[in-house]
Amino acid sequence: MASRFVKRWLSKQSQEQQAVDPNADVIRPIPEIDSYSNPESKDEPKNASVEVGEEKVEPGSGTSADDTSSAMDDNDPAIRDIPFNVRRIVSFEDDPTLPTLTFRYFVLTLLFVIPGAFLSQMSHYRTNSAPYSIFFVQICANYAGQAMARFIPPVQVNIPFTSRGFNLNPGPFSVKEHVLITISAASGATYNLAFTPVSIASLYFNETINPAIAIFFMWSVVVTGYSFAAISRQFLLYDPQYPWFQALCQTALFETQKNQREHPSRTSRKQMIVFFSVLAAVILWQFLPEYAFPMLGSMAFLCWVAPENATANFIGAGFGGMGFMNLSFDWANVSSLGNNGSLFLTPYWTQVVIFMAFVINCWFLIPWAKFGNLGSYKHGLMSNHVLMANGTKYPLVDLLTPQSTLNETVYEELGPLYLGTQMLWGMFFDYASYTSALAWAGLFAWPTIKATVIKIRARNKSPNGESINFQYNDQLNILMRAYKEVPMWWYIALSSASFVSITAMVASGHLYIPYWTYLIALATGAIMVTPLGWLYALSNYQLPIGTTNELLYGLMINAVNGHKNPTGATIYSSVAGDAWYRAQLMLQDQKIGHYMHIPPRATFFSQVFGATIGIPVNYAVIRWVLNTKRDYLTGAVEDPSHQWTGQTVASALSSSVQYVLVGPRKLFQEPIFRVLPYGFLAGLIVPLIIFLLHRTFPHSKLKFHLWNTTIFFSSLSNFYGNISSGYLSQFIGSFVVMYWAYRYRYKLWAKYNYILAAAFDAGFNFNMLLIFLFFGSGKVISMPYWWGNNAVSSERCFALED
Template sequence: MSSEKGSFAPLHDEKPPVAEDPVAPIPHFPSENKGDIKDELNAIETDAGSLEEEKLEESLRLVPKVVRELVSMEDDPTLPTVTFRYFVLSTFFVSLGAVISQIAWFRTTSASYSMFFVQIVSYWLGNLMARVLPSWDVNLGFIKFNLNPGPFSIKEHVLITLAASAGATSNLGEIIVSVKDIFYKEQMHPLAAICLMWATMWTGYSFAAIGRNFLLYDPDLIWPSALMQTALYRTLRSEGHSLEYSKKQIRVFWLVLIGVFFWSFLPEYVFPFTSSLAVLCWFAPHNDTIKFIGSGFGGMGFLNFTLNWSNITSTIMVSPWWTQVISFVAFVTSVWVLIPIVHFTGVWNGNRFPLMSNRLFTSNGTSYPFTKLTDSEGKFDEVAFNELGNVYMSTYNLWGIFFGYATFLSAFVQIFLFGRKKIWATVQHLRQRRSHGFKDRLNVLMSAYDEVPLWWYILLFTCCFTTMLVLIFTQDLYLPWWTYVIGVILGAMTVVPMGFIYAVSAYQVSTGTWNELIYGYMAPGTHPVGSLVYRVVAGQCWYRAQSILLDQKIGHYMKVSPKATFLSQLWGNLLGVPINYAVIRWVIDTKRSYLDGTEKDPLGQWSGQAPQSYLNQGIQYGLVGPTRLFRDEIYGPLRWGFLLGIAAPVLMYLLHKKFPRAKFHLWHSTIFFSCMENFYGYISTGPLSSFIGGFFCMYYFFRYKHATWVKYNYLVGAAADTGLSLTILAIFICFGSAKIIKMPYWWGNDSDSVEKCYGSGN
């Protein structure tokens, strides 16, 4: 049984539940020579014990070293899971996180609602409830439970966090609801909006069934983010370490959390100057060229540093070093190389439109009046389009589309070339056994629990599919129903290749541009919102599938029943979505002028960058359509992105075969192209600081101070994210909820430029 802290108990003399190769039966011996028989029996028992030890050692060797260092290899199936404490605490943390995360979606930069904060606070609250609640049996007729079934178990703890991870987030339907309201003044009925959010999110859950056997059980797919949370669980409960060791970890955790909490008030509210240290501007603050090169807010951000953790986040402590190198090289190529070339030469019409803007323009550079392109029924107005002319964008956005085309094709070619053997081995396992056939220690332990039945996923998908069809026919979603069906099919096909990349690199690839293109050819001239609905289904839903699989990997590492994990995820969504909708309404009602571009937020945080970006692509592909769009020669080079997406991974594969020690397989073209697709136009102040931090965390300490890395890396990242999340929440509650309280003007929050990059016009 568990200790008072609910940690895993050792299995004592119990043999591990190995399903295959049982101990051979003892043979029948004749009655004579009983002494010899006894010796032979003892020898057989010794051999059987040795066999079990060998099998155990072999199953441990199949687990990667970094996983063995951070994950317990023992289990206690008797620990309580879904309890009264679980429902109380999961409700609280889901509700809190749904507010914070939905606010963060509208901001330009922010750290997500930290699951580490949930892990820590739920641990202490759970133990508090275990101490103070009476051990009463409650009978409500349809259900019986005990208020306090004993010590707060680690499995309760995990399920609370998984419920929060599923429900305490922004959701996919926000794209549709927000764009309709902000830019077209079309407010969906609250019930329809909430059902839309549930349906799109749970479609992603059903997609997860496709990738489970390929991505979840393979021990070599470590899912770095899952390891980070697992490390914190064990630290909190002093599991596997001495008490003094754990006390040091907790002390460091709290010091970092408190330090980041108080520090973050400076860049986020009191002293915004610290959020973007534009070094070049300090020497020539009134020079336009220096402002363009050095500014991190709307400029290149060259040699620009940040002291704001929201521009860095714990990604630098989770993503493998090779992933961070690729991301930074892509940033340098995009922002420090291509942007100045385009800016100073005007190539690819770079001087016609504001380079660092993500908005749409007419041919003369004025803002495009996109609302005039739709008639009263939301259909494309050909006459208005001929009068206004084609839709144009900055050259920065053009190469983002170019690399977006390359990203999607590259992902499939990449996984075929580098991952086909592993996927085929998994298929062979599935053919040999009813369930997955991996024999590592973790999978052996998890074989004691029933898997989630496939029909659960099928039923969930059927309900979501039906709901979406009803909404398409009854609400103004502007989407032909048959395109929705195609979007579902293409989205399901994407789960495994994109999930494979995420499982090994902690990097989530974007495919939105590709999906918009497909929709544009299928249904040109439809309302932009219809394009976004398709995008959510064909692309965003598999993003949700990846996050669900990530949480299920955490459950796998912590030996939690797959059924309990799955139901906890559904419970979190059931609670979180209505709260998401309420926050969307609050943000739009109070920040509309910033979000729609009527006014400019001086800190650049309420820029409406996310909804504006989605709207732009909806207009280009759904409303105008790629056929009309590509008539203009400015869009001609974009088609070469398809060829690049195929050629690049082939080249890397050939180089890897020719020079296997050069590690060309780590130069992941899909991640590079996806990073090139990122828009850094508003905030380019974080990548350099992130790269430096990542070097120390994931290269120097991982390679040369590995014991320190194991002890503190994930812990410090969790503490920093938690401190930032608490700061954002405190600022929201104290200064931005009931009454807006602005920071008084002083040198550190200059309304003209918090970076002191004024240019010649100021």
């Protein structure tokens, strides 16, 4: 019944849209931009069917469909703009009558958000963290929802003092409830970036931010990012050419779970068997490299060949060396390197760019710095600490006066700040990636953005101008026309609430920054949202915040008198940085809602609701940790477990002291720092050179438009901290999965790739949670030393010099 109703409604809507906007299909995505989402598109079996069990499913029916009645091909205007990978996963049928925000949704959201917010926030104070995987929620919510649908009586409950009510059990657990629970957990069962200034103020300045101020600030920072999503959603959410690979991965698992729950078939059974088999295998395997057999995390073959040769050890070591010919069998090292996500999700061209950055960084620049004349400061080559001239760690806290200003006398005694050479070029390329994101998006994304603006203007002139998705005529957007769109005033209300809250806090002197810098933080965040979201939607690469925001704040604050408290830099970074982080994550989850045909208003509510639940839990964890682990976190007392180190907070303090107390002008006058500001210039010039090469040779086999300088520069800035293991293994894996299997075993790849991605990530996170619970949450239990867990070097690189 529902299927026939949807088909009749779609047919009617299609006819109405053709009458309203007969030229809607004139504007087409330009080829060079379209190739970002699928650089091997010319080799795709465009009209080939995929065998699903004993049947064949035509393009457009989704991996989940056993019914081929909705089959479409590239000649259908409703399907041709949708990327090929998306067609294989997303269902093109919908039932608008399925329940969404039910009693079950609210109960399970509370059940999964509260412990997730606790665990995620606590992990950011520890050396070894226990990640709270969203796949854990997605798997468990499926079974918990089915259990509630089976055992809760279908009782109608009236809301007191109103004429409204709800049913405790409105029927079978629906896929839309399942998706909304998971989206709420993604919004609330996480940590809050604003924990950094709250922690720094308490630990290093003995200032406790008022609990109400802290909670409202944490909420306002998140809401600022969510409201900023409105800036980019018209460009990045509804346009079908943007796949959002992480959203696609979760959609694949949702569709498989839905089929197994509602319409079990041979294919869905196979997919679930594969998923749980790989999940169990990864959980068991990860106990080896993470606990019992650490040598598997970095297989340094050159150390085995020449164990007493210091040079060979340095070249081959993955921890403290170049990592040449070094392999890793630890999923923590193989996946999620450099913020680029799983090798099952990230396009092959992105992983090539990342690997080339690794090669240049670790196999070219590091030996040049160690054995050649790159850099005059030879201490701490791969260290991420601020150092003194003699190579010892700089006592940054000693630079602070009781008034939170720079102690000039101590600074003169200790001397200028130094950084290891790799950290220096990391800062240079970090600056370059920031401006490159703007330049690259302006040069390569402008045609698409311009086309979108034209569509929006055409939409606003039409009688149906109230709906954003009317500017697109693909099947997914047609299905979403059954639901009311999120009105712009909802986003404006969120933005206004956060703006008023933070304005009041800054004006009352609770947030350590001058008000005008808050306005600039909002402006910079708004500018960066679209180019960074565009990059993430196409490449699965999320540009890290880095230290650019702290640098900008340092430049501003040192141009005026007062407000020299280093906490201010983290306040500024929380606003400006989380604006684009949260906006990207909100758009990613809204894309899941788009793929799964969830009413946009329900998706929006679930995101705000999840965050609102999680933030008070985050704050409670912050206060508990600061009250019970203070001496460990400040270093006054050594933690016997070596877990409560607060490395994230300490690193943020280091950046703040550099940029706020010492100041960029004094810092960049030092010889080793003088070249760093030119990174911003490089980020502007290099994309222009690549763009000119692309325009001059548009059909070159070198594919200049895939030489993304933002990803390249950002990857070059990510390889500090003594770790160079895992990148070679990741590249080999990406070649097998995203190049060879995609090109030559596409049927198998289409059926299982995203299921495998979910299984590997979920298995790894489950294992981390188990290790934390079994060996680290209470009494820390260390693995006895043996051949595969040597006390001196797990890699057996015994001649490696510090």
